[in-house]
Amino acid sequence: MLLWSLHLSVWLFQLAVYLDSFHLVKSSEPLRSCEPIRIDRCRGLGYNVTGMPNLVGNELQQEAEMQLQTFFPLIQYNCSSQLAFFLCSVYVPMCTDKVPQPIGPCRPLCESVKSRCLKVLENFGFHWPVALNCSKFPRQNNQHHMCMDGPKPKEYERSGYYHKYDRRSEVVTRVTLPPRPSIPTNSHHFGFCEKYKHSQFFYFINRTRRCAHRCSADVLFSADNKKFAENWVTVWASGCFASTLFSVLTFLADTNKSRYPERAILFLSASYNVYSIAYFIRLIAGRTEVSCHVDSQHEVSILIQEGLDNINCTIVFTLLYFSSMASAVWWLVLTFTWFLAAGLQWSHEAIMRRGTYFHMAAWALPSFQTIAILIMRVVDADELTGTCYVGNQSEKTLMGFVIVPTLIYLLLGVFFLVLGLAAMFYFRSHQEPSVHISNTNEKLEVLTVRVGIFALLFTVPATCVLAANFYEYAYRNRWMSSESTSRPNVEIFTLKIFMSLVVGITTGLWIWSSKMPQHIWKKAWRRFRTGHKKQTSPCYHFISAQEKQLIEFERPKKTKSKKEHVTSV
Numbered sequence: 030m031l032l033w034s035l036h037l038s039v040w041l042f043q044l045a046v047y048l049d050s051f052h053l054v055k056s057s058e059p060l061r062s063c064e065p066i067r068i069d070r071c072r073g074l075g076y077n078v079t080g081m082p083n084l085v086g087n088e089l090q091q092e093a094e095m096q097l098q099t100f101f102p103l104i105q106y107n108c109s110s111q112l113a114f115f116l117c118s119v120y121v122p123m124c125t126d127k128v129p130q131p132i133g134p135c136r137p138l139c140e141s142v143k144s145r146c147l148k149v150l151e152n153f154g155f156h157w158p159v160a161l162n163c164s165k166f167p168r169q170n171n172q173h174h175m176c177m178d179g180p181k182p183k184e185y186e187r188s189g190y191y192h193k194y195d196r197r198s199e200v201v202t203r204v205t206l207p208p209r210p211s212i213p214t215n216s217h218h219f220g221f222c223e224k225y226k227h228s229q230f231f232y233f234i235n236r237t238r239r240c241a242h243r244c245s246a247d248v249l250f251s252a253d254n255k256k257f258a259e260n261w262v263t264v265w266a267s268g269c270f271a272s273t274l275f276s277v278l279t280f281l282a283d284t285n286k287s288r289y290p291e292r293a294i295l296f297l298s299a300s301y302n303v304y305s306i307a308y309f310i311r312l313i314a315g316r317t318e319v320s321c322h323v324d325s326q327h328e329v330s331i332l333i334q335e336g337l338d339n340i341n342c343t344i345v346f347t348l349l350y351f352s353s354m355a356s357a358v359w360w361l362v363l364t365f366t367w368f369l370a371a372g373l374q375w376s377h378e379a380i381m382r383r384g385t386y387f388h389m390a391a392w393a394l395p396s397f398q399t400i401a402i403l404i405m406r407v408v409d410a411d412e413l414t415g416t417c418y419v420g421n422q423s424e425k426t427l428m429g430f431v432i433v434p435t436l437i438y439l440l441l442g443v444f445f446l447v448l449g450l451a452a453m454f455y456f457r458s459h460q461e462p463s464v465h466i467s468n469t470n471e472k473l474e475v476l477t478v479r480v481g482i483f484a485l486l487f488t489v490p491a492t493c494v495l496a497a498n499f500y501e502y503a504y505r506n507r508w509m510s511s512e513s514t515s516r517p518n519v520e521i522f523t524l525k526i527f528m529s530l531v532v533g534i535t536t537g538l539w540i541w542s543s544k545m546p547q548h549i550w551k552k553a554w555r556r557f558r559t560g561h562k563k564q565t566s567p568c569y570h571f572i573s574a575q576e577k578q579l580i581e582f583e584r585p586k587k588t589k590s591k592k593e594h595v596t597s598v
């Protein structure tokens with residue numbers, strides 16, 4: 030056995046040496062071989078041969094040609110006479126056997142072209158491509174870094190514009206461009222996206238046969254709208270997070286106190302807590318990291334239409350959608366248990382026994398919906414907030430996965446609320462007064478009234494969110510259409526964000542108003558201070574007060590016996 034493994038290691042060593050020598054031989058060979066330029070536009074510019082990979086990493090000339098084609102409208106626009114040479118020198122750089130590296134443009138050439146063409150690009154909503162970042166290119170041609178200066182700018186270009194290469198800040202003074210006819214830019218949507226407003230921002234994705242717009246473009250909302258929405262979300266998501274965290278902790282500190290209609294509020298708060306966390310993820314990761322994705326066909330960053338392409342988008346969608354649906358179902362459970370307790374006068378134990386069903390419904394229904402959406406790949410990004418959800422770019426999914434489920438949950442909830450109210454009044458008018466006077470019953474009544482009010486408070490924001498979704502459903506086609514001038518009302522979207530987060534804040538208020546927290550937090554604090562001496566078992570607070578007293582008495586003995594047990598082992 031030993032011998033065998035020795036043999037193996039010797040053999041492996043030999044293999045490694047062999048591979049290494051192979052590698053050495055390979056790397057001593059010239060890395061690139063020159064090949065004739067096969068792109069028509071780049072012929073006759075002063076050099077005839079090129080070497081791949083080029084300066085942007087293309088391995089094949091065909092690939093380089095495809096990318097170069099996206100610049101043709103810009104070349105036609107005639108923003109700089111040096112542009113064609115500059116682009117060719119990047120995509121099919123000069124090659125000679127004497128220098129291992131490809132020879133590209135010098136930085137001044139890049140700056141000169143950028144100063145003339147950037148404005149045009151920006152007018153059409155594009156940025157200067159990162160691949161053409163001028164700081165990648167050498168400042169001047171010398172023995173360490175070879176580069177090409179290219180043709181000088183034409184006389185008319187020099188006279189009209191003030192252009193100076195500034196060594197310190199490496200920027201070129203801004204130039205003003207005379208107005209020119211607009212370029213025909215349907216090259217990237219083949220005429221399929223003409224029906225949209227700002228169709229120059231749109232790309233036709235052959236795979237999905239849909240039009241998607243550039244991520245950086247402002248199509249429905251202005252940059253100011255987006256900035257405001259971001260701050261707005263930050264404020265309300267923080268409020269929602271703090272408030273729901275407080276509610277959840279208060280509930281957890283005293284689980285045995287919360288009975289069923291109230292217990293649903295715990296899970297409602299937890300759902301809203303997750304909902305606000307999803308917004309935090311979006312805020313921390315950033316708009317483009319969550320809502321954009323580089324399309325493989327056009328190689329531009331587009332606003333996501335199939336969220337599975339970007340893991341950040343999928344995560345934000347899953348958290349937002351699942352928690353918003355879970356909160357809707359927990360609200361339904363709240364109204365249903367309230368109906369059982371207040372309307373049908375069910376006992377706490379009877380409701381508690383059905384707890385498993387509530388949990389099954391409240392976690393399974395949203396899970397099914399979320400999974401269905403992920404399987405159907407209909408997650409999409411929202412232009413205003415930069416989050417991912419469903420139905421942001423499609424009416425069908427907005428109706429099917431957002432409006433219909435929330436409407437069903439809301440209507441059922443309202444139905445149980447009304448039924449509960451009716452039953453309460455019915456019982457009250459038919460009960461004997463003696464039962465009414467009893468203290469516990471009165472307490473219960475106060476509680477049921479409060480839960481009822483809370484359930485109503487949920488209805489108002491939920492209805493607002495639903496109405497905003499309806500508004501979007503009804504008008505989005507009109508906003509997007511190039512034939513109409515109507516634009517979305519940003520206030521409605523702002524209100525929708527607020528209303529979708531405000532319920533989390535009201536759960537905190539509900540907890541505050543119940544006087545429970547002062548009591549519970551005081552108790553928790555006391556337990557924390559004395560916690561070093563006595564360790565309460567997890568079940569400690571499920572036990573009655575007398576039992577607790579007994580345990581306190583017996584505790585020292587118990588720990589002793591434990592110790593003895595340990596030493597005996």
Ligand SMILES: *[C@@H]1O[C@H](CO)[C@@H](O)[C@H](O)[C@H]1NC(C)=O
Nearest residue numbers: 065072073074075076077078
């Ligand atoms: C490039 O090719 C043309 C025609 O084939 C030739 O006239 C020219 O001298 C070549 N230029 C260089 C730099 O080799």
Ligand SMILES: *[C@@H]1O[C@H](CO)[C@@H](O)[C@H](O)[C@H]1NC(C)=O
Nearest residue numbers: 104105106107108110183185
């Ligand atoms: C670009 O502009 C110059 C000067 O106005 C003109 O001579 C040239 O023909 C134009 N080129 C194209 C392709 O329009």
Ligand SMILES: *[C@@H]1O[C@H](CO)[C@@H](O)[C@H](O)[C@H]1NC(C)=O
Nearest residue numbers: 157158159160162163164165
């Ligand atoms: C260009 O590259 C430099 C250095 O790598 C970087 O600081 C700069 O932000 C880049 N500019 C753009 C527009 O990407």
Ligand SMILES: *[C@@H]1O[C@H](CO)[C@@H](O)[C@H](O)[C@H]1NC(C)=O
Nearest residue numbers: 218219221233234235236326
């Ligand atoms: C995409 O579809 C358009 C129009 O049908 C076509 O002209 C184009 O070549 C297609 N592009 C790719 C990469 O398939």
Ligand SMILES: *[C@@H]1O[C@H](CO)[C@@H](O)[C@H](O)[C@H]1NC(C)=O
Nearest residue numbers: 313314315318319339340341
């Ligand atoms: C997701 O977000 C992280 C953190 O901002 C970022 O580093 C990563 O590139 C993002 N992923 C995608 C696919 O955009």
